[in-house]
Amino acid sequence: MNQPDSAAAVEVASKPWAFTQNEPLNVAEFIKEAQRRGFGLRTATLRELYRHGLLVPFVEVTRRPVGEPAQPEQPEYPRGGTRLLDLRAARDTGRLRDLPARPYQQRLSFEPTADVWPMTALWTGLLYSPYQMLLLPALESLLAKATFYKQGKVIIARLPKPTDPVFLDRVARLQKMAIALTALEARYLPTLDPEWIQLTNVPDVADWTAYRASFDPVQIQAWLAYPSRRMRGDAEWLLHRAHRLDPVGDDWGQLMRRAPAKSRKYLKNAALIALDDRIGAEILLRFYEDLVLRGQAEALPDFSGSLGWHPLVERLSFRRETLDENLIDLGISPHPRVVLALEGESELCHAPRIWRALEYPDAPELVRLLKLGTANQNLQKVVAMNVAPLVNEQIPGSNAWKLTRPSAHLIVAVDPDEPFDKPENVEKERAKLLKEIKDVLKDQGVERPNPEELDHLVEIQTWKAPCYEFAHFENDELADGIRAVHTTCNGLRRDELIASLAHSRDRGKDIKEVWSRWDYKVSKVKLAQALWPTLEQKIEQVKADSGAPAPPLVEVMSYAYHLAQRVRYHSFVLSEVPDEPAEPTDGPGNP
Secondary structure, eight states: OOOTTSOOHHHHHTSTTTTSSSOOBOHHHHHHHHHHTTOOOOHHHHHHHHHTTSSOOSEEEOSSOOSOOOOOSSOOOSOOOHHHHHHHHHHHTTOEEOGGGSOOOTTOOOSOOTTTOTTSSSOOSEEBOGGGGGGHHHHHHHHTTOEEEEETTEEEEEOOOOOOHHHHHHHHHHHHHHHHHHHHHHHHGGGSSTTOOOOSSOSOHHHHHHHHHHOOHHHHHHHHTOOHHHHHHHHHHHHHHHHHHOTTHHHHHHHHTTSOGGGGGGOOHHHHHHHHHHHHHHHHHHHHHHHHHTTSSOOOOOOTTOOSOOGGGGSTTOOSSOHHHHHHHHTOOSSOSEEEEEOSHHHHHHHHHHHHHTTOOOOTTTEEEEEOSSTTSOHHHHHHHHTSOEEEEEOTTSSEEEEEEOOOEEEEEEOSOTTSSSHHHHHHHHHHHHHHHHHHHHHTTOSSBOHHHHGGGEEEEEOSSSSHHHHHSOHHHHHHHHHHHOSOGGGOOHHHHHHHHHHHHHTTOOGGGGGTTSSSOOOHHHHHHHHHHHHHHHHHHHHHOTTSOOOHHHHHHHHHHHHHHHHTTOOOEEEBOOOOOOOOOSSTTOO
């Protein structure tokens, strides 16, 4: 299909940076890439598309010169695959033919034969641009009407001749897009992800930086004969098609657009087609934005604060939400839903084992364990860092705020020591933690958070015994555990050790009092390890008999797990209490 009003494909292919990021495809490679996108093409089908002028190979590498040799305008690097090096060698020796600008060549071979290339690996000399993949969805309905028959050993494909002017115009515009995108790719594709430059076949970023500095968008636009209005219209059309074809929907689509280029190799079918469209559109729009900066195009509208849909919100670079918000929407945020703060080493030794014994999944995004060390640890900072919501922005026209991080619930399980020795003191400590949350929100601009949405975020539980060990084990169980990890027990017999444990328990003392005067102390970690089989047996009893009493830490962890599951897929929005109306003052019209 002739395109005299735009840059020739052979001119684009001859540029020194052309095809350095995505190399040209021979017939077999183009068919393979088409199959990844769900299109079962054959060489016979490609020939028939060429016959109708619908999908013409980008260029042809010939055996003999067909034109003047072309010298690259800038230095280029020898790196590249076989097809890129073949293309450059053909360019330098005048063996590069512009097929889109020539009439249909009936004898053009799409099948590799030794008669054509006797000294090299078999191929046809036909090369496609990867951006010609954009034509395939537009050709889908026509390809469904293909018929095939054999002529000797050769398979012949036939397609009905298209006559619809809308269809033909769309195909022509897509072919021009492919030419433009091939010309623009080296400049804009490496920076589609704003966080880093991703280059292929370029040994030094400085070389590409020099190329970028020499790139003149106004000059390139004139050379491509690509009006800004049409460029933007083509980009928006690609984005609209991507939105329509993308099988994963908006939430997953937002996440997939953040994935680095190397992860795209796993996509196929409609998901890959949608990504192709978004990449093509993003390259065009980056070029368009450079033209805006030079006064050659009208600025794009800003949709950052809009909740409505427009093709431009489908851009790869459009970030209406943070990554955390995208993950929250999908229910896969890595931030924990519950932070379980435990006081001592014994609790931290048993907690992971209890989790496994209860057959809960290994999911730190559900419940995260936190060691306090001592009961008077500064829990306010724990709350500020792990529990207080992180606010993103206020939802327009409302008293609600979107959250960057989901609200976490804090459950504190501690010994009943100061400052948790009385119920009223526990409540005072809880109030301090809630105030810390409010202060963190105030620093983020939320002056009047709804207290009903914060009150349930902090819970403090104390053991109904002087310490963790006494709350979970009987005196004889503790005595056996101590005897297992301490060689002398300070000369105490088992019954004497049990009596000493009972004495400390009855007086409300910590278990450490028992060995406070011994020659060397009992390691609470080793004691916890020795007591684990006993605790595990109690857990098995609870699993077998729901009426059996559960050890307190088991109850706490079970509650934490089920709470985390209950709020796991909640959407997180924080509301603010509206300002109270001002009191009326005396004056005209007031009594």
